[in-house]
Structures are given as C-alpha cells and as structure tokens.
Amino acid sequence: MSYKILTTSNIEHYLLSLRDIALFFNGAPLRIEEIGDGNLNFVFLVTSTQECSRQLIVKQAVPYLRCAGERMIYEIRSLKHFATLCDHIPTIYYSDECMSVLIMEYLADHALMRKGMINANIYPHAATHLGTFLAHTLFKTSTLSLSSHEHHHLIAQFIGNKELCKLTEDFVFTAPFMEHETNADLPELTDLAHEIAADIPLKMHILTLKHLFMNRSDALLHGDLHTGSIMLNRHTTYVIDSEFAFMGPMGFDIGTLIANFVMSYVAHGVHGNTQYQQWILSSIQTFWSTFETAFRTLWQATPHNALMAQGFASPELLKQYQDAYMLQLFQESIGFAGCEILRRQFGIAGVEDIRGIADARLREYANRHAVALGRRFINAYLHVKNSEDIIMLIKASHAG
Amino acid sequence: MSYKILTTSNIEHYLLSLRDIALFFNGAPLRIEEIGDGNLNFVFLVTSTQECSRQLIVKQAVPYLRCAGERMIYEIRSLKHFATLCDHIPTIYYSDECMSVLIMEYLADHALMRKGMINANIYPHAATHLGTFLAHTLFKTSTLSLSSHEHHHLIAQFIGNKELCKLTEDFVFTAPFMEHETNADLPELTDLAHEIAADIPLKMHILTLKHLFMNRSDALLHGDLHTGSIMLNRHTTYVIDSEFAFMGPMGFDIGTLIANFVMSYVAHGVHGNTQYQQWILSSIQTFWSTFETAFRTLWQATPHNALMAQGFASPELLKQYQDAYMLQLFQESIGFAGCEILRRQFGIAGVEDIRGIADARLREYANRHAVALGRRFINAYLHVKNSEDIIMLIKASHAG
Structure with a gap:
C-alpha cells in the first residue's frame, strides 16, 4: 500500500489488517508504546494486552526525509535476504517497502x-x-x-x-x-x-x-x-x-x-x-x-x-x-x-x-x-x- | 514505440516517420539493401536515391531471440554513452530500445x-x-x-x-x-x-x-x-x-x-x-x-x-x-x-x-x-x- 504515517492512534487498526500480524496477536487488543526518537524512524513497541510476552517492534521511516525511506528499503531487503541465509537475524513478521514499514521480533532480553x-x-x-x-x-x-x-x-x-x-x-x-x-x-x-x-x-x-x-x-x-x-x-x-x-x-x-x-x-x-x-x-x-x-x-x-x-x-x-x-x-x-x-x-x-x-x-x-x-x-x-x-x-x- | 519487424518493404515508411532521419535524407526516396545475415540482427544499408553519399545503416535485433534484443539494448546504451565521452564512435542518428533499432553512420570506406x-x-x-x-x-x-x-x-x-x-x-x-x-x-x-x-x-x-x-x-x-x-x-x-x-x-x-x-x-x-x-x-x-x-x-x-x-x-x-x-x-x-x-x-x-x-x-x-x-x-x-x-x-x- 502507499505511504501513510503510523501513529499510536491508527497503528492498531493497521496491524490487525495484516493477516500475519493479526494471527500473531491472536486478535487480542494491543498496547502501543512509541519508543523511538523520530529522527529517522518512528519505532513502536506493540504488546498483546492478553499475553504480555507477545510483543513486536514496528519501525517506520519518517515521511519528511527521503533518505529515511531509502534506508528502510535497504534494511528490509538485506535483513530479509540475510534471514534466508543464516540465523542471527531477528524474525521479520512483515515488511512493506512502500509503507517504509518493518515489523520484527522484539529482543526483550538482549x-x-x-x-x-x-x-x-x-x-x-x-x-x-x-x-x-x-x-x-x-x-x-x-x-x-x-x-x-x-x-x-x-x-x-x-x-x-x-x-x-x-x-x-x-x-x-x-x-x-x-x-x-x-x-x-x-x-x-x-x-x-x-x-x-x-x-x-x-x-x-x-x-x-x-x-x-x-x-x-x-x-x-x-x-x-x-x-x-x-x-x-x-x-x-x-x-x-x-x-x-x-x-x-x-x-x-x-x-x-x-x-x-x-x-x-x-x-x-x-x-x-x-x-x-x-x-x-x-x-x-x-x-x-x-x-x-x-x-x-x-x-x-x-x-x-x-x-x-x-x-x-x-x-x-x-x-x-x-x-x-x-x-x-x-x-x-x-x-x-x-x-x-x-x-x-x-x-x-x-x-x-x-x-x-x-x-x-x-x-x-x-x-x-x-x-x-x-x-x-x-x-x-x-x-x-x-x-x-x-x-x-x-x-x-x-x-x- | 513497441517492437515491429522492419523489412525492405516497410522500412522506408518507418525511417521517414523519424524526424531526424527524414531530415538526414532531405525527404528523398530511399534505396534499401538488406546486408546482414539475420542471425542476431537485420541489417539494412539505406541510401538516398538523390545523393548516393547520403547513406546509413539500420540494425534491428531479430524478434525470435530474446538475447538479440538484450544485446541491442546494451549496444545502444554503451555506444551512445561512449559517444558523449570521446571520438571514434560512428555517429548515432537514432535509437529505440523497444524497437531494438540502432541507426548509425555507414562507414563506407573503412x-x-x-x-x-x-x-x-x-x-x-x-x-x-x-x-x-x-x-x-x-x-x-x-x-x-x-x-x-x-x-x-x-x-x-x-x-x-x-x-x-x-x-x-x-x-x-x-x-x-x-x-x-x-x-x-x-x-x-x-x-x-x-x-x-x-x-x-x-x-x-x-x-x-x-x-x-x-x-x-x-x-x-x-x-x-x-x-x-x-x-x-x-x-x-x-x-x-x-x-x-x-x-x-x-x-x-x-x-x-x-x-x-x-x-x-x-x-x-x-x-x-x-x-x-x-x-x-x-x-x-x-x-x-x-x-x-x-x-x-x-x-x-x-x-x-x-x-x-x-x-x-x-x-x-x-x-x-x-x-x-x-x-x-x-x-x-x-x-x-x-x-x-x-x-x-x-x-x-x-x-x-x-x-x-x-x-x-x-x-x-x-x-x-x-x-x-x-x-x-x-x-x-x-x-x-x-x-x-x-x-x-x-x-x-x-x-x-
């Protein structure tokens, strides 16, 4: 889909519209925390309200810097490619180059x-x-x-x-x-x-x-x-x-x-x-x-x-x-x-x-x-x- | 334009529809000779019937070999790029990657x-x-x-x-x-x-x-x-x-x-x-x-x-x-x-x-x-x- 800014108010709707993410959370309501500094990316920590260990990270490039969107494209491409080749890459649950969005495993204890x-x-x-x-x-x-x-x-x-x-x-x-x-x-x-x-x-x-x-x-x-x-x-x-x-x-x-x-x-x-x-x-x-x-x-x-x-x-x-x-x-x-x-x-x-x-x-x-x-x-x-x-x-x- | 095979019967019409080529020949009727072997490319020698030194070569990749079309793309791109950098490239009068066509100087005495x-x-x-x-x-x-x-x-x-x-x-x-x-x-x-x-x-x-x-x-x-x-x-x-x-x-x-x-x-x-x-x-x-x-x-x-x-x-x-x-x-x-x-x-x-x-x-x-x-x-x-x-x-x- 084309780019749309994710915010704490629209992100739950967006995430639950993605089949794999909805399955990941098993339809539970979500707790959203914005944890990034917003310089290059918005970063959200998303947690299931029913099972607090069900967590993931949503990264989205900010819209006002062309370079941020470009970075996200190559981060998505490379992480996904590396993940096919070896371990040691966090699980990628979803990505969308046009939305500049990368949804991945939250490394809670790392x-x-x-x-x-x-x-x-x-x-x-x-x-x-x-x-x-x-x-x-x-x-x-x-x-x-x-x-x-x-x-x-x-x-x-x-x-x-x-x-x-x-x-x-x-x-x-x-x-x-x-x-x-x-x-x-x-x-x-x-x-x-x-x-x-x-x-x-x-x-x-x-x-x-x-x-x-x-x-x-x-x-x-x-x-x-x-x-x-x-x-x-x-x-x-x-x-x-x-x-x-x-x-x-x-x-x-x-x-x-x-x-x-x-x-x-x-x-x-x-x-x-x-x-x-x-x-x-x-x-x-x-x-x-x-x-x-x-x-x-x-x-x-x-x-x-x-x-x-x-x-x-x-x-x-x-x-x-x-x-x-x-x-x-x-x-x-x-x-x-x-x-x-x-x-x-x-x-x-x-x-x-x-x-x-x-x-x-x-x-x-x-x-x-x-x-x-x-x-x-x-x-x-x-x-x-x-x-x-x-x-x-x-x-x-x-x-x- | 999209690919269309050039033949001795349709090539004159095609050439005169190209502004630069029509100007080159000053509107004169053309003599067409097919001089290639048709393996990878059709090659035509085109001569003005009014001024026999007005000549050029038309090369078109054959349609039945994907590789022929690819070759033509890179030949066109590179010759045109080289021509911007130095001498020693024949004059390119016209090119069209989709038509797989390259129209260039005829090197008569080389x-x-x-x-x-x-x-x-x-x-x-x-x-x-x-x-x-x-x-x-x-x-x-x-x-x-x-x-x-x-x-x-x-x-x-x-x-x-x-x-x-x-x-x-x-x-x-x-x-x-x-x-x-x-x-x-x-x-x-x-x-x-x-x-x-x-x-x-x-x-x-x-x-x-x-x-x-x-x-x-x-x-x-x-x-x-x-x-x-x-x-x-x-x-x-x-x-x-x-x-x-x-x-x-x-x-x-x-x-x-x-x-x-x-x-x-x-x-x-x-x-x-x-x-x-x-x-x-x-x-x-x-x-x-x-x-x-x-x-x-x-x-x-x-x-x-x-x-x-x-x-x-x-x-x-x-x-x-x-x-x-x-x-x-x-x-x-x-x-x-x-x-x-x-x-x-x-x-x-x-x-x-x-x-x-x-x-x-x-x-x-x-x-x-x-x-x-x-x-x-x-x-x-x-x-x-x-x-x-x-x-x-x-x-x-x-x-x-």
Whole structure:
C-alpha cells in the first residue's frame, strides 16, 4: 500500500489488517508504546494486552526525509535476504517497502553489544555466532556460491543504496584523514591528525582500500557491522540495522567488527581490565577461526559456482586457491579494520567505548593507543598472515 | 514505440516517420539493401536515391531471440554513452530500445581492422586513436572521474547485461582451460591443452583474473574490444559492436586489444613478415603510451572525484597513487591479454589471423607460439613494469 504515517492512534487498526500480524496477536487488543526518537524512524513497541510476552517492534521511516525511506528499503531487503541465509537475524513478521514499514521480533532480553562490552560483560558465544553469521552471509552472496545471473541480480537490488555508500566513502575513508569540518573537535589529538594527514604511505593504503570499497562487489555486506549493530545476551546473538547493505568487499564487514573489538580492548586497557582484554583477544581469534572454518566448509560443499565450473579445478588447485583467497580476505579485513579504528578517533562518529571515558587524560591515552593500532593495521595489512599475527601486534601496542 | 519487424518493404515508411532521419535524407526516396545475415540482427544499408553519399545503416535485433534484443539494448546504451565521452564512435542518428533499432553512420570506406591486419595493412593512426579512445571511455566512467552517485547509476544501467557477461566468463576464462565440448577440435594441440588444464600456477592466475572480471566495476568497458570490433582506414578509426558493455575492470578492454595485436604478430611471424611484425610491436608501444599519457592528463585535469576529495591528497600523494594505479592497470591488462590469447587458441572462437593460416604445419606453429606467449603473459603479469618489458617478452618468444 502507499505511504501513510503510523501513529499510536491508527497503528492498531493497521496491524490487525495484516493477516500475519493479526494471527500473531491472536486478535487480542494491543498496547502501543512509541519508543523511538523520530529522527529517522518512528519505532513502536506493540504488546498483546492478553499475553504480555507477545510483543513486536514496528519501525517506520519518517515521511519528511527521503533518505529515511531509502534506508528502510535497504534494511528490509538485506535483513530479509540475510534471514534466508543464516540465523542471527531477528524474525521479520512483515515488511512493506512502500509503507517504509518493518515489523520484527522484539529482543526483550538482549542488549546492544557495545553497551555490554563497555560494562565488561562476557558473551561466551558471540564470537562463534558472529563468525558463523558472516561466513554464511558473505559466502552465500558471492560468486563462490551464486550463479553469475544471481550475482548480477543481487548487485541490481542494492546498487540504489547510493546515499549510505557515499556516507561510508566520506566518513570512513576520507574526512578523518584530512582537515575537514565534520571531524571531531579534539585539540589534544591535533599533532596526530596532522601526522596522519601528511602520512603518504598510510594514505596510499587508504586510497587502495577506498577504491576496493567503491569498486568491488564480492558479497552482500551488512555495511555497518560495529558492536552497536548487534544485540545479544549470553545465549543468542542478533544482527540488526543493516540499512548500509550493498554488494562490496567482504573484508569490510569483517574488518569493521574486528576494529570495534579492538577499540573495546583499548578502552579496557586504560581501566586496567586485563582479564576482559584477554577475553576480547580470544574472541577475535575465535571469531576469525569460526569464520574461516565455516566459510571453507561452505565452499567445500559448493565446489561448483559462477567462479569455478565443474571440471575446472583439481582438488589441489581448489585448495591452493582457497588458501590464497582466505589470506587475501584476512589481509583486506585488517586493512579495513585499520580505517575503521582511525576514523572512529578523528571522524564525526566516535565510539562510546573511548569517547565515553570520563577522565580526559585516560581518554586521550586510549585515543592515542587506538590511533597507533589503526596505523599499524593499515601499514601491516598486506603482510599479516593469520589472527595470531594480529593478536601479537595488538599485545605489543601502546599509545604512540 | 513497441517492437515491429522492419523489412525492405516497410522500412522506408518507418525511417521517414523519424524526424531526424527524414531530415538526414532531405525527404528523398530511399534505396534499401538488406546486408546482414539475420542471425542476431537485420541489417539494412539505406541510401538516398538523390545523393548516393547520403547513406546509413539500420540494425534491428531479430524478434525470435530474446538475447538479440538484450544485446541491442546494451549496444545502444554503451555506444551512445561512449559517444558523449570521446571520438571514434560512428555517429548515432537514432535509437529505440523497444524497437531494438540502432541507426548509425555507414562507414563506407573503412575496413574491419582484423581483415586489414591479415592483409598487412599499415594504419598509421590506429594505435593513437585506440589509446585515446580507451583513456577517455575508461577514465570518464570510473570513480577517478565520476561522483559516487554517477558511478552507481552507470553500474545500474549495465548490470542487466547478464547473458553476455556470462558468455565471457565461460568462453574467455573457463572452457578453454579445461576439457570442454565447446572447445575447438584441434588434435594437434592436445598435448598443450592437457598441459594447461593441469597447470596449477597458471590456473591460479586465471581464477584471480576471472574473479576480477566478475567482481570489479572500475569503468564502462566495451567488453569485446578485439580487432574485429574496430573499423578503420589510414585516417580514421571507429569502435563498433559494444553489446558486451558492462562495468568491469579496465584492464580487460586494454588486454583484449593488446592480445589481438599479439596474435596478428604471431600470424605474420609464420609468413616471415618481419617488417609488419615490427609495426605491430611499435603500435603496441604507441597504444599504451598514448593511453597512459591521455589517462594521466585527464586525471590531472580532474584531481577531485569520488575517490579523492578536494584537500585529501597532496600533489606528491596524488603522483604516487597515480603511478601505482597505472602500474597495476598495466599488469592486469597483461594478465587479461594472456587469457584472451589462450582462449583464442583452445576455445570455440579462434581468430582468423591464425585459424585462417592455410598451411597446417604453419598454423600449428602459430598456435603454439601464441600459446607460449599467452602463458608467459599470465605467468609474468604481476612482474611486468612497462610496455618495453612486454615487447622484450614477445621478441624473445617462440613456439613452445
């Protein structure tokens, strides 16, 4: 149906007119709470008055921002597509691109991973879940799995997500590495900002990585997979907020996630939480090893695809190509992780883990430590071989 | 308008109903000759009965092959787009995607470059024209020139060209390197075909290049830029038949062209035409140096683009990045050239330059020489530095 604003007064009528939603609530009257800030989306928590555990979330893009409606289109498309490929996506009960509406599971007992990590919560399964999630979404949307036609079709479905790709190009790969009015106003980092703006070898790598981001269509990316896009508890893990989704280089999702783990590591360093830091490092290793194992397992089960026709590759060639592919993917991931770490220090959008450190001296130390790590990641990305290299590099690091 | 088959009896009425075409012929009665083979397209040569130099070509896709209509769509879109970017495209007088009709300049005194090269014709300006053509089409459709949105828009316009991309994936990058029923039946090359099918280092490179072809959207490619897609005489050069156009890696167009020059070099070798061979080698050098100079000149004139925001790069960084970019582009071009050379020996579509050699012994020699060169190109592509390296490599080559 065409767009109509949902409000606390008309939403019950709308929801009960949708067959699947009416069935979900079994015809009971509904309690409606508006819980969003209304900046980009209206968000409603809807609860059955007869069975308070029957709850769901209704998200609708606001009508007065074209970009909000566009975001919702790509969030709907990508979440629905991911849900066909793997677990770890909240149940989608209903969606309507024209209405800009997404109706999904309410994750009542889950927290944002960023908040949880700031509070030093241990999530025993998060790394495994996230490694599995990315192995499935990335492998199954790539030319290692799809036919050539299916791959073209996916590109076509997401190529219109121009605005958010441009945001990433500008705010991850560009502004933080130059003088730019959008950057964070952090006078205490001026010396580093100047150093980086003048660091030609570093910026050569950044241009190469930005060019990859803009010109390679490996797989359907979440596009913004930081710890604030993950909701979890000790048992289950869900990925949300995939409005940046597009067909891009696999390493971007992997690297963004690793970077946000690393920034939490840095933040806990200034608080002396070495045990939590240890958990983060082992999570990075578990994440990558789970990802790599699951990705290779999927590949072994799908040896013929758009890239490799039946009969093209001997088992030996396949193995060698897989090894080379995984190595390049790891390296690109580390390069992208470095960009994400640096842009979170200098750019408009910091991470609460570090910007939220109350003590200015400690915060600056964390910033400088993160900057040192981001630079090391980028300068070393073409030379790292495995996650042990990265763990060593992190352990050996300190504020520059 | 919707599709209607054009025939010698209704085409005059149709043409004179098109304002621009009626003006072109100044209302004169027309002479119609059907000159195509009707396999994929009907082709008509239309001449004014009052002024015999007023001529044009009408191409219409046949109605009984869906793929013919698709090809015409992408040929129309790409030729029209190229025509806005550079010279060397025949004048387009009219086009209609729904009618699958393209009406264009008749190149009366031009020959197919492949035929001309088989006849050892010297074209003094071809290399310069083709280098200029590719510099403009590739640069101006890339993230080095366009805005991010424009680049997305171009991808969207050509992502539907699935069938022809798949043809290239299959017949350039796959079947020729394995046992495949579509390959040419050339028992005298069986030993080499087996060697190549078992050559793991070579096939690792081929997989890498195929992956690039399928996953990188650098620029709008012609997609099939061999010497049979070029019409020329001693003075002017035109590129035609761009139905394979899509957003892909720049090196593919450059490499396809170089490969077809190299195969002509090989063919003239068996005839002992060393002087013509010398012209081909100098044409390869002129082609690349013209391309590189024109590409860099365009880049210097467009320093701010989707990849590089104003203020991001110092002149020194820009220069270093340009040097690295041009080197990688040259290397990928040589890799793609190697694939094109090999697939033309083993695959379904040979080149007349070599398959047309009457003497079986000489033909086999040429095949083997081409195979040796194709393998050298692929094995060396990540190590070559400039066109001199390639010229030396060609001069030092002989049948394997």
